[in-house]
Amino acid sequence: MPFELLIGLRYLKAKRKSTFISIITFISTAGVALGVMALIVVLAVMTGFERDLQNKILGTNAHIVVIGSGGAMNNYRPVMAQLQQLPGVQAATPFIYNQVMLSTGRLVSGVVLRGIEPSTDRLVTRLSHTIVQGSMDGLEPQPGAGHDPGILIGRELARHLNLSVGDRINVVSPIGTITPLGMLPKLQPFRVAGIFNTGMFEYDSTLAYVSLDQAQKFFDLGDTVTGIQLRVTDVYGTPPLVRRINRLFGPELYARDWMQMNKNILFALKTEKVVMFIILTLIVLVAAFGIASTLFMVVMEKARDIAILKAMGARSLSIMKIFVLEGLIIGVVGTALGVLSGLLIAHNLEPIIDFVQKVTGKNFFNKDIYYLDHFPSQVVASDVLMISVTAVVISFVATLYPAWQASRMLPAEALRYE
Secondary structure: OOHHHHHHHHHHOOOHHHHHHHHHHHHHHHHHHHHHHHHHHHHHHHHHHHHHHHHHHHHHOOOEEEEEOOEOEOOHHHHHHHHHOOOOEEEEEEEEEEEEEEEEOOEEEEEEEEEEOHHHHHHHOOHHHHEEEEOHHHHOOOOOOOOOOEEEEEHHHHHHHOOOOOOEEEEEEEEEEEEOOEEEEEEEEEEEEEEEOOOOHHHHHHEEEEEHHHHHHHHOOOOOEOEEEEEEOOHHHHHHHHHHHHHHHHHHEEEEEHHHHOHHHHHHHHHHHHHHHHHHHHHHHHHHHHHHHHHHHHHHHOHHHHHHHHHOOOOHHHHHHHHHHHHHHHHHHHHHHHHHHHHHHHHOHHHHHHHHHHHHOOOOOOHHHHOOOOOOOOOOHHHHHHHHHHHHHHHHHHHHHHHHHHHOOOHHHHHOOO
8 A cells, every 4th residue: 555545544533632623524524425415316306307208208299200391291101111211210100280179068179189190100109108098099980989080189188178088079170161151160070089198288288189081181181291200219319310301302391300399398407407416516515625624634733744754755746645645535435425325315216205295294296286107216327427526526626735735844844843
């Protein structure tokens, strides 16, 4: 063992006359551990919320959407076949997108109506997995049900309109037919074939689905669609594929990925995560001041030892190493304790929250309000590594000035009053 490390470890041991310094050392170590633990837990929660939101977005939306620049897409089948041949594309499905009103009795609600192919949509989106009542198979007219085509609506929309599976609902299009009396809106009855729950209020209250052919008939679109949805292999590698599609088809088609369509909320989450990392790093920074204070007091107490070491031939660099290693040990131990406690809390956060809520009698996390069936917490190895390296680096920087002051100490000055 290098003598610098040996002496640094011995200086960390408590003596009767240096009990106060040992207490400051303990507080500094606890401060580093607390900061690292807070960073790991908070970033794990924010990552969990971010991943949960992404799963909900991708539950009803495709990874990439290709639409016609002039509105409707005419020859969509050859285009869809060509898109499916691109590397990284797993599946494709056509869709129609338009705004309508749903009415039942005196209740009315404006929604976005999507026409989909149930057989291919299952391969692209997770809509079929979000259905809590009924099924996608009921989108086509069923025998004995009045021959009305089916419609899928969200759980919040069903609550607002007081509907359940099998109920009848009218779909009203603002673009109707021109008559001598003026423009008359088009109205067609549909039967509720299923109710879905994506976990996002915006989707569950404003989206409705019908079969593609029914949407084409209702909007008088013929054999055209609004666009094509794609499922890709790499969810986070969509930007290069989007650029390739835009170059391939030129101005006729326009492709966008899920990150572009939801960039505002994703940017907000990313910014919030960075800001929280910066704010919580201040805890580690405060602990680093504690490390610096500890080293200053140790240097003052060990002035005689430093002078004797220098008189015996120890170099200034060796003296500096002693105190750098002492402060670095405090930072590394605090970081290790913080990582262990942070991982333990992050992996057991939901039971901990349930226990605190039971003890205090307060509901800090209402699952009905936040549309979550569990408290999301996901630890990312890169985040833990970044936090650990940041804490150790801050601890190392905090040791430099006290260690440098110790290395500049002259033996004659230190021993003058001994």
